[in-house]
Amino acid sequence: MQNPFSVEIRESTRKSHRMVENAAFIRGFLRGYVDPHNYLQLITDYGLIYSEMEKGIRQAAKNCRITESLYFPQLFRTASLEKDIAFFHDSLGRKKRLSPTRSAFQYRDRITEITTRNPHFLAAHIYTRYLGDLSGGRILRKVLSRALSLKGPEGLAFYAFPQIDSIPDFKTHFRSQLDNLPADRSQQVEIITEANLVFRLNGNLFNELKGNSLRNAFRLLWPTPSPFLKTRVAPSA
Numbered sequence: 001m002q003n004p005f006s007v008e009i010r011e012s013t014r015k016s017h018r019m020v021e022n023a024a025f026i027r028g029f030l031r032g033y034v035d036p037h038n039y040l041q042l043i044t045d046y047g048l049i050y051s052e053m054e055k056g057i058r059q060a061a062k063n064c065r066i067t068e069s070l071y072f073p074q075l076f077r078t079a080s081l082e083k084d085i086a087f088f089h090d091s092l093g094r095k096k097r098l099s100p101t102r103s104a105f106q107y108r109d110r111i112t113e114i115t116t117r118n119p120h121f122l123a124a125h126i127y128t129r130y131l132g133d134l135s136g137g138r139i140l141r142k143v144l145s146r147a148l149s150l151k152g153p154e155g156l157a158f159y160a161f162p163q164i165d166s167i168p169d170f171k172t173h174f175r176s177q178l179d180n181l182p183a184d185r186s187q188q189v190e191i192i193t194e195a196n197l198v199f200r201l202n203g204n205l206f207n208e209l210k211g212n213s214l215r216n217a218f219r220l221l222w223p224t225p226s227p228f229l230k231t232r233v234a235p236s237a
């Protein structure tokens, strides 16, 4: 008997998941090496990607039953990313907004393309990003808050889902929607293939940020005063 789709997609993307988990940028992040400039770059990239994804989901949910089944506006991150970007931008005393990276534009372009040509592929983007955010968010929030000595919830809106009462219950519902997706076999296979691509697109973002980390290492050797560090360091307990 075939596995439920939620199990099949997890198993068929396991290798890809391991690949992003092992990206140098993520490994460093989990060890607490978080450069605030680099983090601002990451959320700037996410801002571009999530806004395109959420625009696409809203549009596709109207006439694609697969996207409609996974239409969860309570997960949307565009507004929270905008808040976090503004916070880090001000805290770092930046005058100009950062531009997204090349990898972020490529990721965005893929979303634009499938929204018009194959809207059901969006299911793969919804699965990979939002179930990932619901799964790893708590750990990442803790690491980030500690590494950057953030005082309160400011700068961490991306990790908060105030419209969701119980994350475990919501994940169960999400998985049952996956299991009951109105998709035929060939569409299921396409969604799995796209999910592996989404992991690779995320890996590309991290690899490009790792390149930026080298530049930031030089910045650490010759630091310029950072208002972020001056004003935001919490008193040690």
Ligand code: HEM
Binding pocket: 006, 009, 010, 017, 020, 021, 026, 030, 127, 128, 129, 131, 132, 133, 135, 136, 198, 199, 202
């Ligand atoms: C920081 C490194 C990461 C760690 C330590 C991590 C860890 C985990 C863990 C422990 C789970 C299982 C949670 C559960 O079963 O409830 C999970 C699930 C998941 N993660 Fe990650 N993750 C990381 C990065 C990512 C990234 C970058 C993505 C996407 C781009 C991602 C996508 C997913 C998805 C889609 C799931 C759900 C799998 C499923 O149950 O179908 N993860 N992750």
